[in-house]
Amino acid sequence: MLGVARRRLGSGTVLGQLMQTLRPAAAARTYSAAAKEITMREALNSALDEEMSADPSVFLMGEEVGEYQGAYKISKGLLDKYGPDRVLDTPITEAGFTGIGVGAAYHGLRPIVEFMTFNFSMQAIDHIINSAAKSNYMSAGQISVPIVFRGPNGAAAGVGAQHSQCYAAWYAHVPGLKVLTPYSAEDARGLLKAAIRDPDPVVFLENELLYGESFPVSAEALDSSFCLPIGKAKIERQGKDVTITAFSKMVGYALQAADILAKEGISAEVINLRSIRPLDRAAINASVRKTNRLVTVEEGFPQHGVGAEICMAVVEDSFEYLDAPVERIAGADVPMPYAANLERMAVPQVEDIVRAAKRACYRAVPMAATA
Amino acid sequence: MLLMRRFETAADSLYKSKLIRGFCHLYDGQEAVAVGMESALTRRDAIITAYRDHCLYLARGGDPVSAFAELMGRAGGCARGKGGSMHFYKRDANFFGGHGIVGAQVPLGCGVAFAQRYRKEGTVTFDLYGDGAANQGQLFEALNMAALWKLPVVLVCENNHYGMGTAEWKASKSPAYYKRGDYVPGLKVDGMDVLAVKQACKFAKEHVLAKGPIILEMDTYRYHGHSMSDPGSTYRTRDEIAGIRQERDPIERVRKLLLAHDFATTQELKDMEKEIRKEVDAAIAKAKESPMPDPSELFTNVYVNDCGLESFGVDRKVVRTVLP
Numbered sequence: 001m002l003g004v005a006r007r008r009l010g011s012g013t014v015l016g017q018l019m020q021t022l023r024p025a026a027a028a029r030t031y032s033a034a035a036k037e038i039t040m041r042e043a044l045n046s047a048l049d050e051e052m053s054a055d056p057s058v059f060l061m062g063e064e065v066g067e068y069q070g071a072y073k074i075s076k077g078l079l080d081k082y083g084p085d086r087v088l089d090t091p092i093t094e095a096g097f098t099g100i101g102v103g104a105a106y107h108g109l110r111p112i113v114e115f116m117t118f119n120f121s122m123q124a125i126d127h128i129i130n131s132a133a134k135s136n137y138m139s140a141g142q143i144s145v146p147i148v149f150r151g152p153n154g155a156a157a158g159v160g161a162q163h164s165q166c167y168a169a170w171y172a173h174v175p176g177l178k179v180l181t182p183y184s185a186e187d188a189r190g191l192l193k194a195a196i197r198d199p200d201p202v203v204f205l206e207n208e209l210l211y212g213e214s215f216p217v218s219a220e221a222l223d224s225s226f227c228l229p230i231g232k233a234k235i236e237r238q239g240k241d242v243t244i245t246a247f248s249k250m251v252g253y254a255l256q257a258a259d260i261l262a263k264e265g266i267s268a269e270v271i272n273l274r275s276i277r278p279l280d281r282a283a284i285n286a287s288v289r290k291t292n293r294l295v296t297v298e299e300g301f302p303q304h305g306v307g308a309e310i311c312m313a314v315v316e317d318s319f320e321y322l323d324a325p326v327e328r329i330a331g332a333d334v335p336m337p338y339a340a341n342l343e344r345m346a347v348p349q350v351e352d353i354v355r356a357a358k359r360a361c362y363r364a365v366p367m368a369a370t371a
Numbered sequence: 372m373l374l375m376r377r378f379e380t381a382a383d384s385l386y387k388s389k390l391i392r393g394f395c396h397l398y399d400g401q402e403a404v405a406v407g408m409e410s411a412l413t414r415r416d417a418i419i420t421a422y423r424d425h426c427l428y429l430a431r432g433g434d435p436v437s438a439f440a441e442l443m444g445r446a447g448g449c450a451r452g453k454g455g456s457m458h459f460y461k462r463d464a465n466f467f468g469g470h471g472i473v474g475a476q477v478p479l480g481c482g483v484a485f486a487q488r489y490r491k492e493g494t495v496t497f498d499l500y501g502d503g504a505a506n507q508g509q510l511f512e513a514l515n516m517a518a519l520w521k522l523p524v525v526l527v528c529e530n531n532h533y534g535m536g537t538a539e540w541k542a543s544k545s546p547a548y549y550k551r552g553d554y555v556p557g558l559k560v561d562g563m564d565v566l567a568v569k570q571a572c573k574f575a576k577e578h579v580l581a582k583g584p585i586i587l588e589m590d591t592y593r594y595h596g597h598s599m600s601d602p603g604s605t606y607r608t609r610d611e612i613a614g615i616r617q618e619r620d621p622i623e624r625v626r627k628l629l630l631a632h633d634f635a636t637t638q639e640l641k642d643m644e645k646e647i648r649k650e651v652d653a654a655i656a657k658a659k660e661s662p663m664p665d666p667s668e669l670f671t672n673v674y675v676n677d678c679g680l681e682s683f684g685v686d687r688k689v690v691r692t693v694l695p
Contacts (some may be wrong), residue, residue: 096512103482
């Protein structure tokens with residue numbers, strides 16, 4: 001883990017880049033000696049804590065967020081610190097409590113509504129879209145909705161079809177929403193803080209399997225004023241032969257794929273989207289104009305997915321720069337099965353990303369007959 | 372009430388002359404609820420309702436010119452033409468709309484009340500819904516939380532006895548909507564009597580500030596159909612409608628009271644009606660002068676924090692913009 005972290009530090013992190021522009025050698029040496037790591041869980045918890053501390057109108061509501069310390073312990077300690085008026089345990093009634101959250105936002109509070117997973121957000125989706133996303137527009141600016149809907153999204157491990165869907169494409173479809181997908185602890189802190197401060201409704205898609213993963217964080221990222229801009233992707237790894245876009249957990253897989261590809265002489269540029277809506281089309285196009293090849297990676301169902309939008313964005317703006325058709329890696333077009341071997345086939349693996357990148361570089365190996 | 376009656380009648384004509392498009396849900400017959408409620412509240416209290424919202428907007432101090440302009444989709448409308456009939460809002464009077472999804476406004480109103488309690492404002496929210504919405508699951512979800520957290524919300528069921536075309540007894544196993552709160556108390560009110568409505572709302576406001584939510588069922592009636600596309604006669608008889616107009620009309624009731632107690636003369640009331648007619652006609656004329664919204668308005672208010680975000684028209688090679 002640490003080895004990967006150190007390699008990552010060198011190439012694409014914010015601090016790595018910062019060091020390159022400001023003070024070359026000395027600071028880099030100092031930094032690697034003092035690298036701090038925190039888990040995604042700690043990152044989210046600290047972001048919630050800091051924003052609740054800074055602004056008394058911020059409050060958290062959801063199932064088990066208080067006394068249980070959070071279904072995934074993301075809100076640990078917050079009930080003790082802020083009390084039951086600001087950390088509310090709700091009954092299992094998503095439509096009701098999401099509507100209440102949106103109504104509170106109408107009247108100027110800044111609610112954070114937690115869905116135990118985004119699969120349950122479908123029970124409340126009318127409020128997210130019709131009551132939250134569209135209100136500022138329909139009221140010509142009179143009713144704004146400074147709310148954050150957050151929780152784990154996408155596949156976990158072995159939880160079956162009803163608990164594994166990725167909703168990035170669904171929510172990113174809607175004008176009036178912002179949709180964020182952190183990958184690293186720095187993403188989690190910066191984007192969640194930005195989301196809470198943002199005056200618009202934000203859908204904040206976390207990933208359960210990332211909660212326990214550790215990431216290096218800079219001192220800057222640990223500062224309570226740290227915020228990342230919404231709508232800007234991050235180049236996690238620079239490359240020149242093929243662009244790989246990914247978000248959330250798939251960023252980690254894309255980076256692993258890039259390591260494997262490097263051994264075969266293919267230099268992959270990995271873009272961590274961070275923001276699905278607004279999508280950083282400028283960064284994606286700039287990268288494709290440099291590499292001339294694109295692989296989009298996502299965990300969710302393929303049809304009408306995020307990759308389809310990215311492909312179209314590139315075809316519209318950078319068609320002449322493409323040297324190969326755009327490749328798409330997505331979840332299998334089936335409800336998520338339970339059996340471990342089937343589940344593995346239903347979610348993208350590192351070797352799938354490697355294969356697609358090679359195809360984009362016309363270095364494909366002949367495929368075995370499909371089942 | 373006269374203003375509201377005249378406004379809705381005028382809206383009917385405007386809709387028939389195709390100046391109003393889409394949906395138009397009229398409130399005539401129900402005026403006593405809006406007026407009685409408003410007289411029991413302050414502008415710091417909040418009101419939220421569904422799509423039959425023109426008169427609530429007027430009650431909250433909304434100006435008829437901007438209301439007509441909004442109905443006709445003009446730039447001078449209260450939502451600059453971007454909302455339409457179902458989406459009137461007046462934030463500075465704590466009128467939170469104007470909602471098209473049946474029942475959605477109930478949890479939203481409980482949320483407004485949540486914010487009022489959170490901020491210790493000492494104000495309340497009147498959360499309006501119809502007999503059609505009264506069976507919505509989210510209503511009971513929100514009521515449960517309102518009772519648990521003692522939110523200062525009054526749920527007001529404007530029972531006009533028909534959910535679109537379905538009579539209350541065909542839609543609800545129990546049409547005694549004031550009793551449906553179970554652990555939340557309820558009162559049934561003659562919704563055609565503006566003074567009864569006022570007293571009930573005063574009582575309800577005090578109650579919720581001290582003890583948490585209450586339900587008020589307003590027994591009322593709408594003369595028009597569900598909306599302008601509904602003649603209103605396929606599921607009820609003309610006799611029934613005429614009968615209510617004869618026996619229970621809210622404006623007539625007040626007129627009789629005023630005359631009986633010598634608060635006004637017949638002539639004064641006639642003059643008042645004439646004045647209001649003129650006011651409404653003038654408002655329509657003024658609203659008609661308002662232009663259609665500028666095409667750039669297509670892209671305004673998508674977000675509060677727009678800056679630099681891209682958006683696209685139908686053909687993004689032709690219309691592509693940075694949001695203002």
